[in-house]
Amino acid sequence: MVFEIILIYGLVEFYYSSIEAELNRSAQSIVYNYNQYLNNYELYKDAKVLLEYIPGNTVAQVQIIDDRGVLLADSIEPSMEGMELNYYDINMALSGKQSIWKGKISQTGEPVFSVSWPITSPDSEKVIGVVRVITTLSDVNEILKNHIIILVSLGFCIVFLIFLTGLALTNTIISPVKEITSAAKTMAQGRFDVRVSKRYNDEIGELGDTLNYMAQEVSNHQKMKNDFIASISHELRTPLTSIMGWIITINSGDIDSKEELREGLDIIEKESKRLAVLVDELLDFSKFDAGVITLRRSTVNLGELLSYIKRQMEPRAVRKGITITIDVDEELPWIDADENRLKQVFINIIDNSFKFTQKGGYIDIIGRKKESSVLIRIEDNGCGIPKENIPKVKQRFFKGDSLVSGSGLGLAICDEIIKLHNGELNIESTVGKGTTVDVILPVQLEI
Ligand SMILES: Nc1ncnc2c1ncn2[C@@H]1O[C@H](COP(=O)(O)OP(=O)(O)OP(=O)(O)O)[C@@H](O)[C@H]1O
Ligand SMILES: [Mg+2]
Numbered sequence: 001m002v003f004e005i006i007l008i009y010g011l012v013e014f015y016y017s018s019i020e021a022e023l024n025r026s027a028q029s030i031v032y033n034y035n036q037y038l039n040n041y042e043l044y045k046d047a048k049v050l051l052e053y054i055p056g057n058t059v060a061q062v063q064i065i066d067d068r069g070v071l072l073a074d075s076i077e078p079s080m081e082g083m084e085l086n087y088y089d090i091n092m093a094l095s096g097k098q099s100i101w102k103g104k105i106s107q108t109g110e111p112v113f114s115v116s117w118p119i120t121s122p123d124s125e126k127v128i129g130v131v132r133v134i135t136t137l138s139d140v141n142e143i144l145k146n147h148i149i150i151l152v153s154l155g156f157c158i159v160f161l162i163f164l165t166g167l168a169l170t171n172t173i174i175s176p177v178k179e180i181t182s183a184a185k186t187m188a189q190g191r192f193d194v195r196v197s198k199r200y201n202d203e204i205g206e207l208g209d210t211l212n213y214m215a216q217e218v219s220n221h222q223k224m225k226n227d228f229i230a231s232i233s234h235e236l237r238t239p240l241t242s243i244m245g246w247i248i249t250i251n252s253g254d255i256d257s258k259e260e261l262r263e264g265l266d267i268i269e270k271e272s273k274r275l276a277v278l279v280d281e282l283l284d285f286s287k288f289d290a291g292v293i294t295l296r297r298s299t300v301n302l303g304e305l306l307s308y309i310k311r312q313m314e315p316r317a318v319r320k321g322i323t324i325t326i327d328v329d330e331e332l333p334w335i336d337a338d339e340n341r342l343k344q345v346f347i348n349i350i351d352n353s354f355k356f357t358q359k360g361g362y363i364d365i366i367g368r369k370k371e372s373s374v375l376i377r378i379e380d381n382g383c384g385i386p387k388e389n390i391p392k393v394k395q396r397f398f399k400g401d402s403l404v405s406g407s408g409l410g411l412a413i414c415d416e417i418i419k420l421h422n423g424e425l426n427i428e429s430t431v432g433k434g435t436t437v438d439v440i441l442p443v444q445l446e447i
Pocket of ligand 2: 348351352406409410411
């Protein structure tokens, strides 16, 4: 609107000022001619003659008026001669100033534009008459009207286009954003089953997808947490049930012999230890999850650590009739690691090998230097892991069907510890042939 008002105003101004300039030129030339050629006579005598000096290209009406305002000569309507004219511009010119007037002729109502210039006598500088040049504004106003109609309709078109654009924006941006916002609010209240529907494949659609993805992840996480708690409860109940059972039996005095009492107390001790271990492992997990576990790093001589573990395991190997061997490269590099945590990892893995290997089997501990890492391999020829279970053994609480399986946390903890060391834990296994667990640890260059 502002633009249109400025444009229309400028247009009217342009047309009117060019008309004014044209009229002024004519008036000026008549005044000039009078002063040049005729000023030695009386104006009333010269008026008719003066009209002949009108420039040939003047289309306007020219009037010569005397100092009382009486029309002396008129180029278009001679019948009006002798009438006294009373217009603003004539009165101003009679007082010595060039002036303009825009208005309507009272009889016809025609819009006109007039310019009046004073005619002065050369000797006295006194105003002796007026030259008035008049033109009709009907034609110009008609042109202006057409222009304004075009401009206004153009304006309406633009407003309509803006309206359409707004509508499109509402559909593609504002409504989807509103939908996403309301979905996000619902999610914030804990309902992660809501999903944002995708309307367009643009940035906002992508935002919706991301939000959906987040909701999915949170749901998964919640489910995992619930499963975890369920597993823990289950895991805690088994030893507790057996402890409770024995305590009730002992407490009721139904025990016949000392041996039976001893057996009961043994079971209570064993189960309590199991509970303590389980609680320790769970604490470890909550620390892993909170990301607060920090490695107490030092320079670790892997070769020595592995020999130490092997020696520690020897009595168990003898007891179970399993051969345990170690084969570690001489120049196995020292690494920057948490020695106790690594020990926990290797003992866990070797413990599994012992549990799942029959009498007469073997367990090999192998240490090899690679380009920028160390490979520790623990190999057994035990019962092996069914193919479909291999990807699951690192999950918390996953244990096979075997009776010797523990709580199923061992490998999950090992995996976390190795990840903290930026290493890898890979398991390969064939049922009936045996299992190979590879631990790959990076070697820091500064050591
Ligand atoms: N060397 C192996 N040979 C055969 N099966 C194995 C071996 N190592 C692991 N498994 C299988 O993977 C499962 C998970 O092992 P993991 O060490 O996590 O748990 P676990 O030994 O059962 O219990 P925990 O270590 O907590 O006492 C085991 O229950 C077993 O089924
Ligand atoms: Mg284990």
